[in-house]
Amino acid sequence: GAVVSQHPSWVICKSGTSVKIECRSLDFQATTMFWYRQFPKQSLMLMATSNEGSKATYEQGVEKDKFLINHASLTLSTLTVTSAHPEDSSFYICSAIPSGRSLVYNEQFFGPGTRLTVL
Amino acid sequence: DAKTTQPTSMDCAEGRAANLPCNHSTISGNEYVYWYRQIHSQGPQYIIHGLKNNETNEMASLIITEDRKSSTLILPHATLRDTAVYYCIVNSGGSNYKLTFGKGTLLTVNP
Numbered sequence: 001g002a003v004v005s006q007h008p009s010w011v012i013c014k015s016g017t018s019v020k021i022e023c024r025s026l027d028f029q030a031t032t033m034f035w036y037r038q039f040p041k042q043s044l045m046l047m048a049t050s051n052e053g054s055k056a057t058y059e060q061g062v063e064k065d066k067f068l069i070n071h072a073s074l075t076l077s078t079l080t081v082t083s084a085h086p087e088d089s090s091f092y093i094c095s096a097i098p099s100g101r102s103l104v105y106n107e108q109f110f111g112p113g114t115r116l117t118v119l
Numbered sequence: 120d121a122k123t124t125q126p127t128s129m130d131c132a133e134g135r136a137a138n139l140p141c142n143h144s145t146i147s148g149n150e151y152v153y154w155y156r157q158i159h160s161q162g163p164q165y166i167i168h169g170l171k172n173n174e175t176n177e178m179a180s181l182i183i184t185e186d187r188k189s190s191t192l193i194l195p196h197a198t199l200r201d202t203a204v205y206y207c208i209v210n211s212g213g214s215n216y217k218l219t220f221g222k223g224t225l226l227t228v229n230p
Contacts, residue, residue, distance in 0.1 A: 110164065
């Protein structure tokens with residue numbers, strides 16, 4: 001149980017185009033999902049917290065107009081990279097916390113990641 | 120959240136126990152110690168967490184010192200598939216769901 005999927009697993013796009021990445025919790029509902037990005041040989045950096053039915057909360061330095069997050073259902077969050085540029089090339093990873101999970105139990109379930117390459 | 124310090128890399132022979140240390144000397148009383156790992160080009164995977172007592176599950180054991188300033192993750196019988204970056208994270212849980220990933224320890228299990 002507790003599987004999180006991401007689609008696509010990899011994408012190559014031209015500079016200036018927009019790319020949408022989906023994150024789905026397959027066998028549980030998730031009120032809260034997170035989006036991270038990871039540059040080569042670096043650690044994961046939290047970009048934003050996505051809450052179902054409300055606006056996402058972005059970390060300092062992350063442009064909310066460039067990285068659009070929509071969490072329209074309890075099993076799906078999407079990240080859209082608008083007007084992508086080569087410097088946006090990275091590994092994007094989402095995670096989810098099952099709804100109703102005990103608040104002291106902070107196990108997050110991560111998706112397999114999406115590798116974005118912007119030419 | 121308290122900061123953690125981990126060795127950059129470690130090696131372990133296949134079949135042997137892997138002991139990964141983590142220093143978290145500024146941990147506060149309500150903060151848990153979490154361990155995640157990330158196999159190359161995959162999303163992280165939860166391993167174990169604890170507050171002050173030692174914990175064990177099917178993947179690993181977590182030993183937390185009495186003063187809680189450090190901990191050790193133990194993989195009892197390391198396999199090649201355990202080669203990954205292991206992250207030690209201190210977090211108060213509750214409504215603070217954010218996980219701050221440091222650089223972690225690259226564990227290489229050798230045949």
